[in-house]
Amino acid sequence: MTSSSLESAPWWRDAVIYQVYPRSFADGDGDGIGDLPGITSRLPKLAELGVDAVWLSPFYPSPQNDAGYDVSDYRDVEPIFGTLADADTMIATAHDLGLRVVVDVVPNHTSSEHAWFRAALAAAPGSPERARFHFRDGRGEAGELPPNNWASVFGGRAWTRVTEADGSPGQWYLHLFDSTQPDLNWDNPEVHDEFEDTLRFWLDRGVDGFRIDVAHAMVKAPGLPDWSADDRPMQGTAEITDDRRPPMWDQEGVHAIYRRWRAVTDSYDGDRMLVAEAWVTPYERLARYTRPDELHQAFNFDHCVAPWLPKEQQEVITTSLAGSEAVGAPTTWVLSNHDVVRHASRLGFPPATRGLGGIGPRDEQPDAELGLRRARAATLLMLSLPGSAYLWQGEELGLPEHTTLPDDVRQDPAWHRTSGEQVGRDGCRVPIPWEADAPSYGFGPGDASWLPQPPVWAELARDRQEGVDGSTLETYRAALRLRREHGLGRGSLRWLDERCGDGSLGLRNGDVTVLVTFDGEPQELPAGAEVLLTSGPLDADGRVPSDTTVWLRTP
Structure with a gap:
């Protein structure tokens, strides 16, 4: 791009976007669960930090079996988080502070409490209601075996058998995640129309964009063939290549969906944007999601998982920039989010020895001092690069993973579905600390906290770091100011x-x-x-x- 075109380029090309996890950001009413009024009250602190936008994980009606990623109504607010009026206030307040607002959309699956799925359970096999999901007859003499051998990302098989209205064992339905998250059938035009209407609902309320959950999973290979290469579907690993691609990930049909979605966002003023959570390799294939008529951004998970070694860092940065440049899109950097171990802990192990999975009290523990030093270095490297960047709430405080959570407080479905084999993601989702000497470290007005906070939160609380030269908070603040002043995101x-x-x-x-x-x-x-x-x-x-x-x- 020329210098003149860079000056007029849309905001999202170089934005630094801060992820808010509503349950764990700020609790306004003291019930121990974060909410929209709490978020609104803390937005000035994000403006002071120097970010350009806020991305909120789901706050829609949900039974919360997967912390809100099991949505029962895409066009309302879960009462534990507030009301639609609270959402409107939050959006307006953010805009008044100069912050854009990005919200999650979860199109691969609904909650089993969604009206569509309840109607499907009440309907007969072959009905229009069941055609919105992946219902299939089972294999075996009496249909007692699942329709294929797919496994759930959260452990166990990816199929659950229903009981029909007459009490007999019935069909099976597909769920790549928890059994309470049935996968939608994107071959059905009704599904397309429903989600385009949902996008318009939130765009009309003023949101500036959408983060698309599991953006590479909505379309499945025709016939839902067995996948025998691994015991469970793999996401974002080097084992997935163009000639060895699982039938549940990164199918060509997703691109037609995103061309339609791009047309929706382009019909609104204000440079509305779409960003994909897509664990897709190689990077050249991920870049196809950000072609000019598709999505605006896609998270760069290759960079997120790259070892803290110079050759590996240089290679992944070079490959990422080249892949994005080929389609005219910005590279979108990220080091932590609500699904992976915080990088202040992940980098506290020898390079290339620790994956993204959770850390529990019986696991080897990270070197906290080393992890924070590397995390700060990795962040300054990331923020010096051209493109857009995402920050995970609390990383500006240097928060580590909570690696010693008791088993009896864990809520991640992966923990329960694998009987503890997968530690799960609770350790990165613990409510963050604002004030060292306040109840729940300032998360809420009382002591309640839906996950227990570790004692180290006191020394890392925001008020302990404000104005302290060299603190992690002030380092982030300075980096964001200099990044903007020197135009690094558009360089x-x-x-x-x-x-x-x-x-x-x-x-x-x-x-x-x-x-x-x-x-x-x-x-x-x-x-x-x-x-x-x-x-x-x-x-x-x-x-x-x-x-x-x-x-x-x-x-």
Whole structure:
């Protein structure tokens, strides 16, 4: 893009978007569960942080079997979170503060409490009501076996058998996730129409965009064939290639859906946007979701999972930028979210030894000091790159994963469906701390907290870090200010070959030079360089120690 076109480019091309998990951000009424009034009350703090937009995980009516990703009504608000009027107030307040608002849409599955699914259970096999979902007769002499061998992402099989109205064992329905989350049948035109109406409902209320949950799963391969390559469907791994692609992920039909959705958002003023949660590899295939007539962004999970090693970081950044540039889209960086271990803990292990799955009290524990140092360095690297970036609530405080949650408080369906084999995602979802000496660390007006908060939350609370030079909060605030001032999100990257050695990386974006050290000897700063920001202190000789990122202005 030319400099003039960059100046007029839509907001989402370089936006820093802050993810809010409504249950765990701020509790306005003291019941221990976060809510929309609580979120609204804390929005000024996000404006002060310097983000451009807020993305909210689902707050729709739901039995909360999967923390709101089991939606029973896409056009209302779950009472534990508030009302539609509260949502309108939150959106208006955000806009008054200069913040855009992105909300979740969950199109792969509904809740089993959704009116459509209740109607399907009451209807006969072959009925229009069942055609909205994937109901199938079972295999075996009496239909006692599931229709295929697919497994649920949350553990166990991906099919549940229903009891028919006459009390007899009946058909099976597909659920790639929990049994309370039946998959919708996107071959049915009614499903298309329903979700386009849902998009318009929230666009009419002023939202600026949508994050699409499991955006690569809505269309399944014709005939729902067995998938025998693994015991369970894999997402976002190197094992998935174009000639070995599971029939439940990344099917070609999803692209037609997103062309229709893009037409909906394009019909509204204000550069409304769509971002995909799509665990798709290789990156060139993910980039196809962001072609000019499809979605605006897709989360870059290849970067999220890349080991903290210089060669691997350089390779994934280079590949990502090239793949996005080929379709004219921005690269969308992310290091943590509500589904993965917080990077302040994930990076507290030796590189390439720890995946994204949860950490429990019986697991090896991360090195907290090392993890935070690397997390701050990784964040400054991420925020120096061209494109858009997403922050997960609390990472600006340096929050680690809660790795010692008691078993009896866990709520993630993956924990329950696997009998504890999968620890689940509760550890990254614990309500965040605002005030060190307040009940529930300022999460709400009382002590109630739907998941227990660890004692370390006191020293990491926001009020303990405000105005403290070098704190994680102030480092984030400075990085976001400098990122905007220097136009890093709309810049271009050039690797500094003389700085890309075994233990470091160097790059230049506009007038900012970025030096990143990993494990190795301290690095000398370029002669005459002005230090703009560091992720951690330099050593006594002014050199850059290991696991540190420095932003510089060089002659």
